[in-house]
Amino acid sequence: MTLRRFLQSCSAAVRLIAASLLAAALPQVVHAETIKVGVIGPYSGPFALYGKNFKLGIEAYVAANGKKAGPHTVEFVYKDLDGPNPSKAKALAQELIVKDRVQYLAGTYFTPNALAIAPLLEEAKVPLVVLNAGTSSITQKSPFIVRTSFTMWQNTVPGAKAAYKMGSRKVAIAVSDYGPGADVEAAFKQTFTAAGGTVVATIRMPLNTTDFAPIMQRIKAAGADTIFAFLPSGPATLGFVKSYIDNGMRASGIKLFSTGDLVQEPDLKALGSDAMGIMSTYHYASSNTSPSNKRFIDQYKKVGGDFDELTMAAVAAYDGAHLLYTMIKATGGKQDPARAIESVKGFKWNSPRGEVSIDPATRHIRQTIYLRTVDTRDGKLINREIEAFPDQPDYGFPAN
Amino acid sequence: VNTAISVAIDAVAYGMILFVICIGLSVTMSLMRVINLAHGAFAMLGGYFASILIISYEINFFASIALAIGATVLVAMPLEWILYRRLYARSDPLMQVVMTVGIVFLIIGIINFLFGPTVKSIPLPHVISGPVDIGVRTIPAHRLFVIGSGLAIFGALWFLLEHTAYGVRLRAAVENSAMAAALGVRTKRMYATAFALSVALGAFGGIAGAELLPMEPYYALRYIVTFLVVVSVGGAGSIRGALLASLLLGSVDTVARYLVPDFGASFFYLAVIAIVLCFPNGLLGREHM
Numbered sequence: 001m002t003l004r005r006f007l008q009s010c011s012a013a014v015r016l017i018a019a020s021l022l023a024a025a026l027p028q029v030v031h032a033e034t035i036k037v038g039v040i041g042p043y044s045g046p047f048a049l050y051g052k053n054f055k056l057g058i059e060a061y062v063a064a065n066g067k068k069a070g071p072h073t074v075e076f077v078y079k080d081l082d083g084p085n086p087s088k089a090k091a092l093a094q095e096l097i098v099k100d101r102v103q104y105l106a107g108t109y110f111t112p113n114a115l116a117i118a119p120l121l122e123e124a125k126v127p128l129v130v131l132n133a134g135t136s137s138i139t140q141k142s143p144f145i146v147r148t149s150f151t152m153w154q155n156t157v158p159g160a161k162a163a164y165k166m167g168s169r170k171v172a173i174a175v176s177d178y179g180p181g182a183d184v185e186a187a188f189k190q191t192f193t194a195a196g197g198t199v200v201a202t203i204r205m206p207l208n209t210t211d212f213a214p215i216m217q218r219i220k221a222a223g224a225d226t227i228f229a230f231l232p233s234g235p236a237t238l239g240f241v242k243s244y245i246d247n248g249m250r251a252s253g254i255k256l257f258s259t260g261d262l263v264q265e266p267d268l269k270a271l272g273s274d275a276m277g278i279m280s281t282y283h284y285a286s287s288n289t290s291p292s293n294k295r296f297i298d299q300y301k302k303v304g305g306d307f308d309e310l311t312m313a314a315v316a317a318y319d320g321a322h323l324l325y326t327m328i329k330a331t332g333g334k335q336d337p338a339r340a341i342e343s344v345k346g347f348k349w350n351s352p353r354g355e356v357s358i359d360p361a362t363r364h365i366r367q368t369i370y371l372r373t374v375d376t377r378d379g380k381l382i383n384r385e386i387e388a389f390p391d392q393p394d395y396g397f398p399a400n
Numbered sequence: 401v402n403t404a405i406s407v408a409i410d411a412v413a414y415g416m417i418l419f420v421i422c423i424g425l426s427v428t429m430s431l432m433r434v435i436n437l438a439h440g441a442f443a444m445l446g447g448y449f450a451s452i453l454i455i456s457y458e459i460n461f462f463a464s465i466a467l468a469i470g471a472t473v474l475v476a477m478p479l480e481w482i483l484y485r486r487l488y489a490r491s492d493p494l495m496q497v498v499m500t501v502g503i504v505f506l507i508i509g510i511i512n513f514l515f516g517p518t519v520k521s522i523p524l525p526h527v528i529s530g531p532v533d534i535g536v537r538t539i540p541a542h543r544l545f546v547i548g549s550g551l552a553i554f555g556a557l558w559f560l561l562e563h564t565a566y567g568v569r570l571r572a573a574v575e576n577s578a579m580a581a582a583l584g585v586r587t588k589r590m591y592a593t594a595f596a597l598s599v600a601l602g603a604f605g606g607i608a609g610a611e612l613l614p615m616e617p618y619y620a621l622r623y624i625v626t627f628l629v630v631v632s633v634g635g636a637g638s639i640r641g642a643l644l645a646s647l648l649l650g651s652v653d654t655v656a657r658y659l660v661p662d663f664g665a666s667f668f669y670l671a672v673i674a675i676v677l678c679f680p681n682g683l684l685g686r687e688h689m
Contacts, residue, residue, distance in 0.1 A: 206664035214658035246540030
């Protein structure tokens with residue numbers, strides 16, 4: 001060690017001691033700090049719509065509640081990750097933790113990215129607020145994860161109950177062939193057969209399927225009276241619905257049920273009147289008429305959001321920001337992940353989607369799942385909520 | 401038996417859609433010897449133009465198709481002048497791939513900026529929408545339209561290339577452009593018209609296939625592998641090859657999806673591997689390509 005280095009560290013130590021003495025002398029003064037939050041999401045590429053929703057949802061919350069959580073200024077740092085890419089997700093999280101010194105992480109649109117970040121959290125003492133990735137097991141991977149979005153099980157179980165109640169007895173399940181699709185299939189089958197219905201066909205469709213005609217033929221051949229479908233939001237949902245109509249399925253009286261992913265509001269315009277009457281179960285519809293949703297949409301528009309591009313991702317981000325602010329206040333701005341997570345367990349609030357709470361056991365959001373049908377309002381296609389299933393847990397979590 | 405016929409009809413319909421979208425690429429790759437990865441981007445431009453014309457200007461569907469094809473060719477021709485012209489025949493494939501992929505990203509960026517990331521529809525007129533009963537089963541009317549236009553394109557192209565003076569000159573220009581030029585063929589003009597033709601076919605394919613492959617900014621990139629596979633299986637340089645490959649791959653894919661959907665696209669690609677192993681130049685490809 002050179003002399004200069006030694007002197008430097010001495011003076012640093014002296015300053016540190018002086019600072020802590022000062023802090024001890026003035027115990028009642030709370031230090032206002034800048035707390036950084038790293039938000040990883042798809043801000044470019046094919047899923048950019050949802051990254052944009054993350055950002056606008058957070059900005060809407062900040063616009064409504066100010067930049068400060070208590071005395072502390074909250075600063076959001078956005079990192080772009082355009083697809084499911086575990087190694088890059090991990091690298092970005094490490095960069096945020098080490099270089100940007102974030103106290104919280106949020107975001108993760110895709111399940112593999114959330115799973116890749118999970119092992120870092122305990123060592124780095126950083127909580128993660130998942131704003132989308134909907135695989136049930138994610139919150140099990142670390143005690144420092146809480147989630148404000150949904151799980152496939154949470155949305156599907158009420159769907160199966162509703163389908164049975166509305167007279168469906170023989171259902172063909174058609175899902176995209178990847179993790180969430182398998183979840184939907186399992187959740188529907190279990191709930192629907194328990195209610196007394198029969199599943200006459202289970203079809204897993206490759207993610208890159210573009211022509212759904214043979215799948216419709218199979219469903220017809222199986223003698224189903226209802227299709228329950230899940231495809232991730234995107235161009236394929238359009239092909240699926242068109243195929244359902246054009247192959248005469250609707251005309252022959254076969255009903256189409258799905259999770260809300262098939263009829264996301266930004267896709268409805270392209271589906272056009274074909275979409276009318278499609279039933280779905282989901283946790284959020286932008287057409288929800290509650291005052292809290294109206295307030296949220298006003299803020300969302302104020303920060304530059306387009307109503308036609310509003311999805312559940314913005315609401316998850318808005319509520320995620322609410323949790324972050326709550327945790328920052330509860331810990332007094334200190335890096336104390338255990339206390340932060342403890343402070344939101346069982347936490348209840350009024351979200352744009354209705355009454356919600358964080359389940360203390362699963363750290364996943366309990367929320368109302370709505371049965372909706374595609375309908376028009378003021379000449380625009382919307383998902384009209386016709387029935388509510390309040391306080392739904394994550395049925396996919398082992399304890400449930 | 402009914403089911404078999406029904407699946408066969410779906411197979412032909414899907415094969416024809418593949419043919420309509422891929423034939424333009426086959427023309428560029430075979431006649432111009434350019435690996436045009438921007439083909440999907442031109443198809444997408446056609447689709448967006450049609451969508452805007454029909455929805456915002458409420459122009460008739462068939463008129464919109466013609467206008468959209470014209471508009472796409474207008475956008476593409478300056479690119480031919482400035483960029484593609486340098487790549488014909490002699491330059492190495494890597495250059496072509498890098499340049500055309502650059503064009504793809506440029507177009508994706510512009511479309512995303514102007515029209516946003518959401519899916520855009522091309523509403524069909526009443527005549528070709530909804531189901532039609534053809535005796536054995538109901539089939540989407542749109543599929544009949546695609547099968548018809550696919551056959552028409554096949555016939556017209558075959559006639560144009562094999563039985564007109566233009567076709568002879570074009571093939572001469574491709575085989576040996578120096579010799580063709582020496583004999584008085586205006587090779588540059590030949591290439592430009594052939595490029596316009598392939599872009600027009602691409603734009604039409606984009607519009608006609610939009611029921612299966614809907615328009616969104618990443619269209620240009622999403623389906624390019626499928627297009628390239630169909631063209632290389634058919635054999636570059638062969639219109640008949642492209643038709644045969646489309647129908648064959650369409651059938652394999654449709655039948656596999658009906659019988660064993662859980663295996664995903666594996667049968668499609670197994671078929672591709674088998675064909676390419678047996679016919680390295682594609683089904684009806686020529687030796688030197």
